[in-house]
Every structure is written in C-alpha cells, then in structure tokens.
Amino acid sequence: xxxxxxxxxxxxxxxxxxxxxxxxxxxxxxxxxxxxxxxxxxxxxxxxxxxxxxxxxxxxxxxxxxxxxxxxxxxxxxxxxxxxxxxxxxxxxxxxxxxxxxxxxxxxxxxxxxxxxxxxxxxxxxxxxxxxxxxxxxxxxxxxxxxxxxxxxxxxxxxxxxxxxxxxxxxxxxxxxxxxxxxxxxxxxxxxxxxxxx
Numbered sequence: 798x799x800x801x802x803x804x805x806x807x808x809x810x811x812x813x814x815x816x817x818x819x820x821x822x823x824x825x826x827x828x829x830x831x832x833x834x835x836x837x838x839x840x841x842x843x844x845x846x847x848x849x850x851x852x853x854x855x856x857x858x859x860x861x862x863x864x865x866x867x868x869x870x871x872x873x874x875x876x877x878x879x880x881x882x883x884x885x886x887x888x889x890x891x892x893x894x895x896x897x898x899x900x901x902x903x904x905x906x907x908x909x910x911x912x913x914x915x916x917x918x919x920x921x922x923x924x925x926x927x928x929x930x931x932x933x934x935x936x937x938x939x940x941x942x943x944x945x946x947x948x949x950x951x952x953x954x955x956x957x958x959x960x961x962x963x964x965x966x967x968x969x970x971x972x973x974x975x976x977x978x979x980x981x982x983x984x985x986x987x988x989x990x991x992x993x994x995x
Contacts, residue, residue: 829893
C-alpha cells in the first residue's frame with residue numbers, strides 16, 4: 798500500500814495566520830490517544846501530513862469530499878489540546894507518536910501496524926526529508942533536475958537539517974536509474990545504502 802507524506806507546511810499558507818481555535822472543553826487525556834474513527838479507519842488513507850506544533854491548516858486541503866483524499870496527521874504528546882480537539886471535531890485521523898516532537902520511526906511503525914501502510918512517498922520539503930534521512934527511514938531517493946538555476950538565500954533544498962557532526966559520514970547512495978529527456982531534464986533514482994551494505 799503506497800501513501801504520500803508531506804510536512805506541516807503542505808497544509809498551511811505562509812504568512813497567513815488562521816483564526817484561533819476554540820478552547821477544548823472536557824477531559825484532554827482522551828485526546829492523546831490515536832484517533833482512527835471507524836469511517837476513516839480503512840485502507841483508503843492516501844495522505845499523511847506531519848504536524849508537530851499544532852499548526853492549523855487552511856480549510857481547502859482538508860475538504861476530503863472534493864479532493865478524494867483522507868488525511869492522516871501525525872502528532873506528539875506536546876501537540877496543543879485545542880488542535881487535537883479540532884482534529885476530532887473534523888473527524889481527521891491522527892496518530893500520536895513521540896513526546897516533544899513527532900517520533901518518525903514510531904509514527905511509521907504505527908502506520909504499518911494500525912493501517913497496513915507498506916510504502917510512504919515523501920513529497921515534503923527539506924526539513925522533513927532531512928529528518929527522515931537522519932533517522933534512517935529513507936530507502937530510495939528520486940531526484941528530478943531541471944535545466945535552470947534558482948539560487949539565493951532561503952532557496953528550498955531537497956534535504957535540510959543540522960550539519961553533519963565531526964566524524965559523521967555522508968549517506969552513501971547507489972544509482973538505480975538515470976533518464977534524460979530532450980529538454981535537459983534529468984531524472985535520477987538512488988538506493989540509500991545502510992551501514993555495512995555492499
């Protein structure tokens with residue numbers, strides 16, 4: 798089963814602050830359990846978005862009727878109560894993984910166990926992709942190189958995050974395929990090699 802994943806930025810508009818969420822009324826303890834209502838707890842979950850600090854999405858991406866997508870949000874135990882209450886009111890599925898931030902390994906494991914998801918395709922930005930790489934959770938990397946330069950400070954990157962520590966080594970890759978078209982676009986597919994791999 799293949800699923801797409803994006804970071805929290807996939808569901809928000811930069812520079813636009815949505816109205817505050819209403820305060821959650823009731824016992825917050827129950828909110829910190831996985832929320833997979835029967836209607837949504839099926840193999841049709843087709844999009845997972847990582848939310849670590851309770852960023853409220855703009856409304857249109859969560860119009861599941863129009864998009865045909867279900868949304869699975871990954872949260873942690875420090876996600877604000879009001880945000881979890883919002884997800885439950887909207888009947889948006891979520892999994893709780895980690896304390897101060899989303900534990901990506903635990904989240905992916907829960908996706909396998911709870912939803913039968915076997916493959917996740919990340920189309921996220923450099924922050925989430927870099928975190929997945931550092932956690933050893935990427936098996937393959939696909940890159941498309943367009944014949945154009947962007948450059949400049951703040952240009953998005955494929956992988957982002959803290960620099961390697963002294964003594965750490967770059968993650969080795971093995972080229973699996975290379976395709977170029979007449980317009981100069983190059984598509985590369987790599988296997989991410991684990992420590993001790995041939």
